[in-house]
Amino acid sequence: MAMTGVLRPGHIQIRVLDLDEGVNFYSNVIGLRETGRDSQGRVYLKCWDEHDHHSVILCEAESPGMDFAGFRVLDLETLDTLEAKLNAYGLPTRRIPAGDLLETGERVRFTIPSGHQIELYAEKAKVGNGLGNIAPAPWAPERDKGMGPVHLDHFLLYGLNISEVRRIFTEVLGFRLTEQVLAPDGVSDQAVFLSCSHKPHDVAFVEYPELGKFHHASFLLETWEQVLRAGDIMSMNKVNVDIGPTRHGVTRGMTIYAWDPSGNRFETFCGGYFAYPDQETIIWPFEDFPQGLDYPQRKLHESFLTIVT
Numbered sequence: 001m002a003m004t005g006v007l008r009p010g011h012i013q014i015r016v017l018d019l020d021e022g023v024n025f026y027s028n029v030i031g032l033r034e035t036g037r038d039s040q041g042r043v044y045l046k047c048w049d050e051h052d053h054h055s056v057i058l059c060e061a062e063s064p065g066m067d068f069a070g071f072r073v074l075d076l077e078t079l080d081t082l083e084a085k086l087n088a089y090g091l092p093t094r095r096i097p098a099g100d101l102l103e104t105g106e107r108v109r110f111t112i113p114s115g116h117q118i119e120l121y122a123e124k125a126k127v128g129n130g131l132g133n134i135a136p137a138p139w140a141p142e143r144d145k146g147m148g149p150v151h152l153d154h155f156l157l158y159g160l161n162i163s164e165v166r167r168i169f170t171e172v173l174g175f176r177l178t179e180q181v182l183a184p185d186g187v188s189d190q191a192v193f194l195s196c197s198h199k200p201h202d203v204a205f206v207e208y209p210e211l212g213k214f215h216h217a218s219f220l221l222e223t224w225e226q227v228l229r230a231g232d233i234m235s236m237n238k239v240n241v242d243i244g245p246t247r248h249g250v251t252r253g254m255t256i257y258a259w260d261p262s263g264n265r266f267e268t269f270c271g272g273y274f275a276y277p278d279q280e281t282i283i284w285p286f287e288d289f290p291q292g293l294d295y296p297q298r299k300l301h302e303s304f305l306t307i308v309t
């Protein structure tokens, strides 16, 4: 699709209980690169093939979870247009000044009815992927550090009112509903998968009786072998693994879910299909949710539904 409007999930600020432990885990076990620290003590990291300054921000806090998730939009004009559309829809926004996050321009912040803080921004410094733009090598040596994810891919968030959230993402922000898990009543939303790109999802929501919960941030790997290698690295480092290696029916991604030392879930995955704008929404009746989550085992893992931060 012609990429306009919202381009991609660009960053997430994750709370960890011990900053040094968190930085060590995200750097050496997952394999991100540290790109900066700010005066608030936050640590900025990126995946090897990302060009922007950072995608993961770690901050130390009393409880784990997500502070906010940010989406990069095409340009400043788009930022103004989308802010006006959000306001016209009835969602108040506030502007966070440029420089509040290192190397990042002004952000438009708003709270969605699921209780999550979402933001849009148009500017973040390009630091490149280290390969240059002239006859680049296909991968950087740092790919082999830890699990070596290519990029931050999507978020799964848990909260109330996800039908209302779906409307905001589709009618205001220009996302498409690629897949939908129906609630037991057969009509309301249990889970919604939303894409602003060619990916099967850039963000997803599951209905849950508490506001603002974080399920996982997902990191893309290039191959199924890399996912299995990530599983080896998890075991070598005694990481708590939740589900997998397996395949989701929803999105067809091949996946492992695991927890960071603070209890925040993350995902390493590969695969999935190309989601073109003319794709019809894929529906999963509630009774097929187990296959949607874990296609080979057909199991609606209890932890998937109940453990969030």
Ligand code: M3P
Pocket (backbone or CB within 6 Å): 156, 191, 218, 248, 250, 251, 252, 253, 267, 269, 289, 292, 293, 294
């Ligand atoms: C993912 C993914 C469900 C599947 C979740 C899928 C809710 O996390 O990355 O595709 O069944």
Ligand code: FE
Pocket (backbone or CB within 6 Å): 154, 156, 216, 218, 267
């Ligand atoms: Fe996922």
